[in-house]
Amino acid sequence: MSTIEEEFIATVSHELRTPLTSIRGFSQTLLNSWDKIKDEDKKKFIGIIEEQSNRLIHLVENILMVSKTNAESQILKKVNVNKIIENVVTLIKSQYKNHKYELQLMNNLPPALLDEDKLQQILTNLVDNASKYSDAGKSVYISTQIFKNLICIKVKDEGIGIKPEDYDKLFKKFSRLENHLTSKTQGNGLGLYITKELVEKMNGKISFTSSESGSIFEVLFPIYSEEEALKCSQAS
Ligand SMILES: Nc1ncnc2c1ncn2[C@@H]1O[C@H](COP(=O)(O)OP(=O)(O)O)[C@@H](O)[C@H]1O
Numbered sequence: 001m002s003t004i005e006e007e008f009i010a011t012v013s014h015e016l017r018t019p020l021t022s023i024r025g026f027s028q029t030l031l032n033s034w035d036k037i038k039d040e041d042k043k044k045f046i047g048i049i050e051e052q053s054n055r056l057i058h059l060v061e062n063i064l065m066v067s068k069t070n071a072e073s074q075i076l077k078k079v080n081v082n083k084i085i086e087n088v089v090t091l092i093k094s095q096y097k098n099h100k101y102e103l104q105l106m107n108n109l110p111p112a113l114l115d116e117d118k119l120q121q122i123l124t125n126l127v128d129n130a131s132k133y134s135d136a137g138k139s140v141y142i143s144t145q146i147f148k149n150l151i152c153i154k155v156k157d158e159g160i161g162i163k164p165e166d167y168d169k170l171f172k173k174f175s176r177l178e179n180h181l182t183s184k185t186q187g188n189g190l191g192l193y194i195t196k197e198l199v200e201k202m203n204g205k206i207s208f209t210s211s212e213s214g215s216i217f218e219v220l221f222p223i224y225s226e227e228e229a230l231k232c233s234q235a236s
């Protein structure tokens with residue numbers, strides 16, 4: 001086994017053990033001392049068990065996504081990027097009811113040759129981060145435009161920003177940055193790692209700029225002509 005694989009397994013084991021230990025601990029306490037625990041504490045403990053289970057589910061889904069990303073071949077199809085953005089925003093809006101979402105989508109955006117599920121995953125990660133790392137009441141702006149022969153998708157937030165010394169940690173596996181919102185929110189630091197892998201797998205590029213008043217993540221995908229599109233889809 002390579003050192004990278006060993007490191008990955010060590011990190012995953014740690015990430016899995018933390019919520020599992022807490023679920024087991026609180027379940028044992030409830031089972032062994034049910035009659036002695038006050039109702040409000042019971043409710044609190046069950047709440048923790050639920051929260052940690054959600055954390056585990058999310059983590060397992062993400063780990064599966066990492067191995068899928070490495071192994072899977074992709075189905076490139078003509079995708080209406082604006083439509084996918086609208087779907088993703090509708091879903092995320094329901095989780096962040098106090099954020100505002102502003103779409104600036106280019107009319108008649110040509111379809112891009114992409115894997116629809118992967119694009120959905122990329123956008124979900126970026127819009128989720130933009131929401132999670134900004135305070136309630138702030139806006140998230142999502143735009144599409146054409147730049148030369150590229151489709152450019154931007155996700156801009158008014159959040160806490162990313163410190164220059166953290167730039168090289170951002171896209172690494174399991175890396176979460178130190179700030180007040182990261183410690184208050186759930187996450188496993190796999191989102192941006194997966195996002196970058198997915199973008200690059202579809203011949204795209206991801207970059208970001210950030211300051212104290214927020215961050216902008218930009219994703220570029222090539223637009224192919226009908227002819228090139230046909231060739232690509234036959235090849236994949
Ligand atoms: N839009 C953003 N603004 C500020 N910090 C961000 C933003 N997106 C990501 N980060 C930081 O980068 C870390 C890694 O992001 P990600 O891989 O999506 O993991 P997760 O969201 O699960 O913590 C986050 O924990 C957070 O600290």
Ligand SMILES: [Mg+2]
Nearest residue numbers: 129187191192
């Ligand atoms: Mg994330």
